[in-house]
Amino acid sequence: MAGGSATVLLVSEARTLDPAFGSNNNIGNAPVMNGIFGTLLVTDPETHEVVPSMATSFTTTDDGKTFVLTLRDGLTFSDGSPLEASDVKAHWDRVKDPATGTSYQGEAALVASTEVVSPTTLRATMVAPVPNFGNTIVSTVLNWVPEKESIAAGGPAFDENPIGAGPYTLKEWRRQDALVLVKNPDYWDAPRPYLDEITFRPSTDAGQRLNTVVTGGADVALESNWLNLKKAEQAGLVVRTQSLSGGNYLAMNTRRAPFDDVRARRAVALALDPLSINASAFDGAAELVDSVFSPESPLNTGVAVPAPDKVEAQRLFDELAAEGTPVSFTVTSSASTESSRTSESIQAQLSAFDYVEVEIEFVQFAAISALAASKDFDATVWSAAFLDPDPKLFTAFEGSSRANQTGIDDPELNAALLAGRTSSSVEDRKVAYEVVQQRLNELRPNFWTSRNNSSVISGRQVGGLNLYGFGSLRPELLWIQN
Template identity: 30%
Template sequence: MTLNITRRQALLGGASIAAAVALGGVHPAFAAADRTKIVVRVDKDLVNLDPANRSGPVDLNVIWSVQQGLISFKPESTEWELDAAEELVQVNDKEIRFKLRPGLTFTGGYGELTAEDVKFSFERFLHPDAEGKPVTYAKDWAALDHVEVTGPLEGRILLKTPAPALYSIALADGSGRIVSKKAFEKLGKDFATTLIGSGPYILKEWTPREQFVLEINPDYKGPIKPHFQQIVGKPISEQRTAEIAFSSNEIDFTAIDPENGKALSQTPDASVTQVPAIDYVWFGPNIEKAPFDDVRVRKALRLAVDIDGILQGAYAGLYPRANSLLAPQLLGYWKDAPVYQRDIEAAKTLLEEAGHADGFKTKLTIEANARYEAIAQIIQANLADVGIEVEIEALESAAYWALGDNNASKDLELSLIKYNGKFDPSFQTQWFTSEQVGQWNWQRWQNADFDALHAKGATTVDPEERARIYVEAQKLLDESAAFIWITHNVNAFASRKWLKPGVLPNGNNWLYTAFSEATA
């Protein structure tokens, strides 16, 4: 489909929210809030509750609540704290010893959590599943050699190489959740929809497309104490619908568009907060497709598009500009990355040198939503100024993300992409390696030096040396001109004034166990 979205259309959301605020007030049914439970909005339904095959943050946030890891993230922090482990010791670069807390039990009658469950949970990532495929997050444990059980509650995690990212990418994250070996073997395919754990909450109910309900686990004996008896999650895909639901007191917490923060803050009993994100939004060409196999054409694209104009027109000037892959909060941030300003004449010169003085036609593929449609419209107008005619193809979410399967990206020409970030730079760089061509490297860019730097960064322990490695890797991305960075995003949230959310610094992950009543 071809879209013609104006800037005015893209920014109309705030007006509808303001109207809802003016008309809504406090609905009498919610005037006396039940403080034993909260209702949160999630942007999509649960998909896969197997931690090794989770589909994204919505799944993970629930998994974290129900299953323990040896360690877990601290609220509002990238640091971690002990969870199922009573002790965790880094013996050397390739050995971690753990001792579990006694008395931890799985729900569903699956017995005590033991070191055998830890071994099974982590080593799952090393082996293909029943269909012969690696688990989705196999790379999180790429450094693992094996787990040795030294006692009922004790063991050693033995690595093939040093892995400085292991704590943040695996152990404290979803790939470090401890599953019941007995439950996995008994449930089979139902394991992905039946969440068995030893953590603070149980998944009491899940009605697809309607809601899920987390309820305090009465048998939990760990150190992380939840505040609310129940947490209800309501999937609402449309942002404006969610914001209106918040204004009508139907939900207590939701992510919002930062543009609507001021209007929502005027809602009775509302608090609005913002968190700088570590995502990465960019667009770029498939460099295997002519004419994008010519670096001069790619450089012309980069000079023809007005990134600052996109930030004004599609992001209301509220989002920071990205000039490289890694956000400022991350190790390896390239603070001196080039800032490419729009230069139409230079772009035309490059196109002429490449033999495209008369321009050409191409297609830009995006995920269908108002913001990305607005970005695409600006790109379309910008490239028309240098003779490049752009057709915009907007795909529904499922069809868009299916481009990561079965080499479907080979047919792309231009694509607009947004990936969620994690707290270690190795998570971000992994998607641009040669082996990701046909999966998530949609630009199909391959560079042996980049691959080597990614591998080296993953095993380098010294932080200063790691930072230097990731800057060098980003320089190679820049030289390719295959990646035109837009923003690292901003996360904004609306919550009741009496509610303190448990949001991690990336903004996408929430610790439901850390949601609590706000202090005066």
């Protein structure tokens, strides 16, 4: 089982190996970051509970006002220096600093201050109680810790020699081609990692991704396309899926016309039928968002997402046009198969209505990240998928959140999101998130297109397919049957 090499296909290529600018999900560079830097915490694949990894514990005794992170003894970076609580502090402080410019600054800013209690112990004091802050760590870049001295060298230098304490180290990175990691002989969790070498290759085209695994050109592929999952199962491949609530959605930018008018948002949302998107984009294979929370979620109270109403949609389009403001907007979409087909289906459906015009602007995946910071778009295909609703629902729809792509800022919605974040009981959280769903249904800042597909596919010779958080692959568990 030990030894050998594997080729893993990613949905997109990393822009940098600086963990502050990673994306801890299955469409980003999470497997690479997990390989180089390891993980402080992970989620149990069966219970979805947060459990230790490089940490031995992450605990609170005051309902999330403060936390204590305890590291394993003897952790070392790949250059031989010790990984200590001061490195965690330096990384969390850097992500928290707005000047750094990471997309996870809002989550890091939940921490008011950190204190190094000992070389293996860090105490975090929160701005407000966040009982489920462990979910924030496993779903963001806070889970990856670089050596604090090496990160000061700057982006290009760090990309050439990233120093982490993960199961692998960087051998070479040929941009737009391959990133190769080799086994770290000093990794703390021997005999892991099982593979001697992993080659990561970007593959944005869904069909090509699947065919490469089917024909043996790759051993594993991160997958976000529902149709690919269906075809992979038919081809006899191994499929692992992280079941999530929430999903993908059309984010309508309420900061500017036409979507600063709730009638325009409602018109678009009522005009669109997710079944049509599913048929055209995923051949009917996608799971749809009939309620924000999945049926398996303990927080599901049965609040339904509104059904399409084409008659009311046209009435609203007519009303806006009569006032001299017919609906016209551009969907900015990544060139990935999933986003592009979704955008094209949205455009085709809306073309059947009077007084609405839709254009599509296709950009590279890296440009989507820049767009998330600038907010310079009318509408874009985005995602808010989660195991636990905090932090994702809060960061996606709370008014002051930097990650709020829609720009919606509603006092009742903000208060409910905060209550869901700070409450420790399931019943109190259910009450809060029921209000959240009701306000989203009324304000319509987004239109849910499908559940998020956080999956991995592989040939039958591959074992150890394990996802945590938002579908983040743990490369140290992979093995190949020779």
